[in-house]
Amino acid sequence: MDVILLENISKLGKLGETVKVKAGFGRNFLIPQGKAVHATEENTASFELRRAELEAAADAQMAEAQQRADAINALGVVTIPANAGEEGKLFGSVGTRDIADAVTALGCLVDKSEVRLPSGALRELGEFEIAIQVHGEVDAAIVVAVVPE
Numbered sequence: 001m002d003v004i005l006l007e008n009i010s011k012l013g014k015l016g017e018t019v020k021v022k023a024g025f026g027r028n029f030l031i032p033q034g035k036a037v038h039a040t041e042e043n044t045a046s047f048e049l050r051r052a053e054l055e056a057a058a059d060a061q062m063a064e065a066q067q068r069a070d071a072i073n074a075l076g077v078v079t080i081p082a083n084a085g086e087e088g089k090l091f092g093s094v095g096t097r098d099i100a101d102a103v104t105a106l107g108c109l110v111d112k113s114e115v116r117l118p119s120g121a122l123r124e125l126g127e128f129e130i131a132i133q134v135h136g137e138v139d140a141a142i143v144v145a146v147v148p149e
Contacts, residue, residue, distance in 0.1 A: 001026045002039035004047050007058055009035060010136035015058055016051060018044075065135030071108045072132055072140035078102050084125050084148040093121035094146055099130060103142065122146055 001023045005013050009030075013019045018039045021030065030036035037043045047054075080102050083091040096115040103110040116131040125146050132140045 003030055003036035004039050004043060005030075005036050006047075006054055007035055007061075008136055015054060016047065062135060062138065065138040068108065069132075069134045069138045069140040072103065072110065072134070072142060075103065075106055075108060075142055077127070077143045077145050078106065079145045079147055081149045082125075082146050088125040090123050090125070090146070093123045094144070095121040099144055102144075103132070 002018055002020055003026050005015055005017050005019060008014050012021070021036075026036065026038075031038070037047070078099070080094055080098055082094055085091065096112040096117060099115045099117075100110045100112040110132060114132050114134060116133055122128055122144070125148060127143055127145045130142050130144050132142065134140055
């Protein structure tokens with residue numbers, strides 16, 4: 001299935017590109033969420049008329065994401081208390097929701113889906129560098145200190 005992208009999508013393409021995607025991905029995700037339209041001649045002509053408007057909206061989203069990333073980067077160390085045993089192992093874990101809640105409590109709105117934990121939830125005490133993907137092309141980094149309660 002060929003679609004025209006209405007916004008930049010990481011690992012797929014940029015605004016205005018015609019890309020080939022699997023039918024289910026296009027029908028069930030891209031088109032209902034307004035991220036793409038079917039690549040017909042009519043939609044191509046319609047897109048060309050709206051291109052400047054869509055590019056301006058994408059630039060505004062990028063600027064807002066960059067401001068959020070700068071605010072998150074300025075936080076420094078985010079401390080999260082957790083129950084831990086004698087050897088520093090946690091009873092449970094610190095996951096994406098816990099990190100997102102701690103950063104949001106400090107004044108920077110972060111959703112749990114934006115927090116990237118490539119090696120899984122944190123299961124021991126210490127300091128960890130955590131990436132937060134604010135936008136498809138904008139990342140922020142914070143240091144999370146997991147301390148005993």
